Structures are given as structure tokens and as C-alpha cells.
Amino acid sequence: MPYSHSISHSKTSARHRGSRAGACAGVLLASMTSLFSFAAVHAAPAVAAPAPSEQTRATAGVDAAVQPQSKPRVTAAVLSLDGGSRKPLLYGEDAPYDTASIIKVDILAALLLQAQDAGRHLTVQERALAEPMIRNSDNAAANALWREIGRAPGLEAANKRLGLASTKGGPGTKWGLTRTTASDQIRLLLSVFDSAATSKTDSPLNKESQAYIQTLMSRIASDQAWGVSKASGAEYALKNGWLQRTASGLWDVNSVGRVTADGHRYLVAVLSDGSASMSDGISLVERAARQAVSATART
Numbered sequence: 001m002p003y004s005h006s007i008s009h010s011k012t013s014a015r016h017r018g019s020r021a022g023a024c025a026g027v028l029l030a031s032m033t034s035l036f037s038f039a040a041v042h043a044a045p046a047v048a049a050p051a052p053s054e055q056t057r058a059t060a061g062v063d064a065a066v067q068p069q070s071k072p073r074v075t076a077a078v079l080s081l082d083g084g085s086r087k088p089l090l091y092g093e094d095a096p097y098d099t100a101s102i103i104k105v106d107i108l109a110a111l112l113l114q115a116q117d118a119g120r121h122l123t124v125q126e127r128a129l130a131e132p133m134i135r136n137s138d139n140a141a142a143n144a145l146w147r148e149i150g151r152a153p154g155l156e157a158a159n160k161r162l163g164l165a166s167t168k169g170g171p172g173t174k175w176g177l178t179r180t181t182a183s184d185q186i187r188l189l190l191s192v193f194d195s196a197a198t199s200k201t202d203s204p205l206n207k208e209s210q211a212y213i214q215t216l217m218s219r220i221a222s223d224q225a226w227g228v229s230k231a232s233g234a235e236y237a238l239k240n241g242w243l244q245r246t247a248s249g250l251w252d253v254n255s256v257g258r259v260t261a262d263g264h265r266y267l268v269a270v271l272s273d274g275s276a277s278m279s280d281g282i283s284l285v286e287r288a289a290r291q292a293v294s295a296t297a298r299t
Contacts, residue, residue, distance in 0.1 A: 072274035076292035077182035081265040088186040096179040097271040100241030110158035112209040134216040185269035227255025228268040231289040235260040253281030
């Protein structure tokens with residue numbers, strides 16, 4: 001679905017945990033440097049991950065200009081749900097990026113928190129908006145729910161409870177220009193997918209709210225099934241975001257979700273910008289997700 005008239009929206013380093021040293025760490029750092037160094041990062045060939053089949057001009061009003069950059073940049077964050085730590089491993093600089101449509105998970109989390117506070121379930125109409133917003137990345141639905149949660153102030157109030165300290169809501173109606181970091185996206189995913197009953201990891205989202213978001217992210221439309229899912233086997237839950245900048249023509253492509261690889265569960269967030277095309281951005285994100293999950297599994 002379209003996102004805004006300044007973007008095209010189609011349906012279509014490593015901070016090593018602990019201090020382990022030696023040969024394994026050397027290999028890990030060497031293997032990740034070529035991808036996650038901002039000075040040398042390049043998108044993989046477009047054929048590695050073809051773009052979704054349809055592309056439309058968007059309609060919701062994002063007109064911010066960005067400065068052209070010579071090379072794309074990418075940051076990945078990975079957290080093993082089967083490990084004891086609740087701090088993600090980071091590959092690349094944990095810098096802010098525009099969210100594009102990955103913000104829709106956060107919008108839904110904010111809506112559910114507000115409903116919980118009111119002691120109610122989502123209405124039929126709210127569900128009728130939430131489901132296409134996540135499964136099909138429907139922008140009209142996102143516009144309506146962005147207004148309902150109170151736009152950026154409502155989002156940020158929810159994010160304070162969810163532990164997102166580096167996410168700033170987009171101005172006015174421009175939810176896709178919300179700024180976030182990969183580590184904040186892991187915190188959001190943790191609030192959705194973590195079921196550990198400890199004071200440090202209990203989510204403000206109740207079990208019903210968690211299950212609802214998980215279900216929608218696990219039933220993403222087939223033309224949306226790219227991104228972090230490529231680091232997974234058959235089981236994954238995700239949300240992607242993509243936009244083209246008016247000033248430069250370059251693409252922001254992001255993907256967040258839970259994946260299962262070799263029997264282990266991971267939360268993964270990959271944020272990128274500066275790709276020459278959407279398909280280049282998808283290839284970059286998928287390559288980053290695969291390498292980051294593989295590297296994390298070896299730590």
C-alpha cells in the first residue's frame with residue numbers, strides 16, 4: 001500500500017557480548033567488517049532479493065528532504081531469546097534511522113496499551129484497521145490508528161513504558177518519519193515476544209496483546225515476506241518498512257521480527273538507508289540479517 005507523496009511504497013563493529021577472545025572472535029570481526037563498516041558497505045546485487053511485484057506512489061504527506069550520501073549504511077541488532085542476556089548484539093553504529101512502515105508495530109502496541117488502560121478489548125473497527133496495517137502494510141489504516149493513539153505524543157508515552165528511549169515520533173501526520181534505533185526496535189520486539197516472568201523483562205503488554213501482535217506478524221501477506229525472514233527457516237514473524245526519499249531518490253529499507261535458525265529463536269532488527277533502489281535495499285537488509293544471526297549464533 002502507498003505511504004506518502006514523497007516516497008514510493010510497494011506491496012511488494014560488532015559489539016561482542018562479554019570478552020571472549022581468540023581465533024573465533026577474530027574470524028567473527030573480520031567477517032562482519034565488510035558488511036557493517038559505514039565506510040565500505042555496499043548493497044548485494046539486486047538479483048539476490050527481487051523487489052516485490054507492485055509499486056505505487058504514496059499519498060500521506062512525507063516531504064522531508066535528506067542529504068544525498070555516497071554509500072548505503074546499515075545497522076543490525078540481534079537478541080537470542082534462548083540466552084540469558086536481554087541486551088542485543090549490535091553490528092554497525094546504533095544510529096537513528098527513519099522507520100517507514102516498521103512503525104506500524106509500535107502504533108499497534110500503543111493502541112493495545114491504551115485499550116488495556118481503559119480496561120477494554122480492541123473494537124471491531126480497531127481490529128479491522130490493525131490487521132491490514134500489519135499484514136498488508138496498509139497506510140490508510142495506519143493513518144487512522146496514528147490519529148487514534150494521539151500521534152507522536154501518544155506513541156512516545158507508550159514507548160516510555162515499553163523502554164524505547166531513542167525513538168521520536170514523526171511530525172504531525174508523518175508517522176513514517178519517526179526516528180528509531182536498532183536497539184530500540186529490539187526492545188519493542190522484546191515487549192511483544194518475550195514471555196519471561198521477571199521484573200526486568202515483564203512487558204507492559206499483557207498476554208492477550210502480545211499474542212495478537214505475534215499472530216499478525218506471523219501471518220504477513222506473501223508479498224511482504226522478505227527481510228529478516230531470510231535469516232530464518234519456515235517459522236518467522238516480521239514487519240518491513242520502505243520509502244524513497246524525494247530529494248535524493250535513495251531508499252530507506254528496514255525489517256524487524258522474530259526468526260528461528262537452527263532451532264534457536266532470535267529477535268532481529270535491521271535498519272538501512274541510502275540504497276540506490278528498493279531491491280538493493282532489500283538485498284542489503286537480508287544479507288545483514290543472515291550475517292548478523294550467524295555471527296550471533298557463534299558468540
